[in-house]
Amino acid sequence: MVDNIGSSSEGFKYNFYAADASIPDSVEDHSSIKEQDRLLPIANVGRIMKQILPPNAKISKEAKETMQECVSEFISFVTGEASDKCHKEKRKTVNGDDICWALGSLGFDDYSDSLKRYLLKYREAEGERANQNKSSNNEARD
Template sequence: MAEKVEDLTLPTATVARIIKDALPEHIFVGKDARAALSTAASVFVLFLTSQASQEAQRTNRKTLLGQDVIKALEELEFDEFIEPLQTVLKDFREAKSRKAASKSKNLTQTDVEMEEEQEEATDEENGK
């Protein structure tokens, strides 16, 4: 585990892109402001992770879940973040489900193709 907040900073390019996307086009942010926002975001993530970790420990789990983060947001009174987070989690789960279904479908198609190839090879061996 990191000993200092500075050890756990978010990537500056990512923070800069988030800042740019959040502001109108004609607004520019100074380097010192970007650094301050990056540090603040890192501290917020650490604070929220700590609270979510406590929630997981209360339920005797070692793995943080989305519901732990939502509960942490409620406890920390960041209610305005809960609905957007729930939407993102729902979208993530749906995408994950679609990906798994697609992978399963591809495996099924591959299995069918392999069976057909085996049948063809057997037919050729038997002189058909």
């Protein structure tokens, strides 16, 4: 597992650490990221876990906390890869295509393919919604 992945651009610094890695003192001094800001809310993680389990299944607090660490680290890892790509391309905004690319480049091709299909459907739905709003606004003016 990678202990430290970092990149910096235009004064911004991003550091991602594995859950079991010790964070150097120099990073702790300069980083104002709180533990709760680094992790997904545990209630959301628990709710997602419950959706996949049988209705009578119980989830321990330790299991939720472990999953919370894992998914937060995964998101940071993928986002860091996408952010590096954007930095190399001199862009400041990470978009869905960048996340798909990052998943593929990190070896998560199955997730990348699924997310690309979802992103296409999402964009189509957003386009249809925009067209509906535009036509209803035009009708209201007439």
